[in-house]
Amino acid sequence: MVFALFVGSLLAPARAAAQAPQCVSVKGALFAQKKVELLFDSVKAGAAVPTNRLLISLFEADLRSGNGAVDLRLHGDVGAVGPLPALETAIRVHDNPKVDLDLTLERGIIVLVNKKKVGSAQVDVRIRDKTLNVVLQSTDAKLGIDLYSRHAPGVKALKEDNPTSFLFALNLEGSVQVAIDGKTIALQAPPGPALLRWDSALHEPFVEHLDKLPDWTKRNPADAKLFEQINKAAKSIGDRFPHAAFLQMVNSNDAVERKVGLIAVGALGTPAPLFAELQKSKHADSRQFAILVMRAWIGHGPGQLRKLETAFATLGLSKTDTESLLHLFLGFDDEERQEPVTYQLLIEGLHHSKLLVRELCYWHLQRMAPAGQAIAYDPAGTAEQIQAGVRQWRELIPAGRLPPAPKK
Secondary structure, three states, X not given: OEEOOOOHHHHOOXXXXXXXXXXXXXXXXXXXXXXXXXXXXXXXXXXXXXOOOOEEEEEEEEEEOOOOOEEEEEEOOOOOOOOOOOOOEEEEEEOOOOOOEEEEEEEEEEEEEEOOOOOOEEEEEEEOOEEEEEEEOOOOOEEEEEEEEEOOOOHHHHHHOOOEEEEEEEEEEOEEEEEEOOEEEEEEOOOEEEEEEEEOOOOOOEEEEEOOOOHHHOOOHHHHHHHHHHHHHHHOOOOOOHHHHHHXXXXXXXXXXXXXXXXXXXXXXXXXXXXXXXXHOOOHHHHHHHHHHHHHHHOOOOOHHHHHHHHHHHOOOOHHHHHHHHHHHHOOOHHHHOOHHHHHHHHHHOOOOOHHXXXXXXXXXXXXXXXXXXXXXXXXXXXXXXXXXXXXXHHHOOOOOOOOOOOO
């Protein structure tokens, strides 16, 4: 239910000058970006959290507001938890004595908890050009926020280079009020109006009633074990130069370490190692996961496609080849999916000279033509194996035809 604009904050007593937030614990690694891009400081438990600097959590860290009123958990993983493929979490904390905590959420999952013994706690969460005004009304009220951004698929999105941000806010405990775009929404932990959805395209908050918390909010034993593994992998870098350490992980024989390494190199700002992995890795799971990380990297904000275009230019690719690669990373819109030529071009791409192109074409065909998942095709296979796979794809989707409908 949407209510009138919240005005309670106008009656709140004045707050003392903001104190520096504190890092309470780090499971994995927490980095603060320096003024020079790609250079980071490691933030340890017990240290003051630097303000107005990009903080990247790989993969779990607990912070506390300077006045002790709000606990903030930064939560990421390998894209397996929650409704959006959250990988790393990235924020900036700001000085603002008017609220208990002020931060910019760039991407990922955060959990806010009211630690006051009496009264509400106020948090401003900035999301691109919007501010989410959060009031944690009850003691121990807990709100989880998941933010993910990606470009729309299709050629048209290449020109816009402006990803859409998708936000989920889930009331985990107690009562919360959230104001955005001039509307204030009351959220209640289940059963009740617990889930808020919002995106930067429609700018219209939508509230969903939940009878209980979703299953993905509770870690089962398998999830807990996986989370221990990814935190252990991230923590193993210690105080070393992070890029060198994570690049080493990308080449590990351990699948979890490879995923952590790929997420890290994307999170810390450069796509070059992702290109390398897509062009040479012997591990199929790493090549496929590198595509997910690259798509997430493209969605970090406006201008990422232009950065990628510049990176392709350094590889000596023509403008036509560059646009084709960018299109492959973004994917295909509904209109393109109804064009038989789209599938023929993807099938032809299965025997392209570059492994990067073969992997991307295969990635899309698997998702756009589910019946082809049974076809034995390996983008890194021998020439004979690749040609055999291409023949099977051509038999499944003949020229001028669309993929067969999935069997019910």
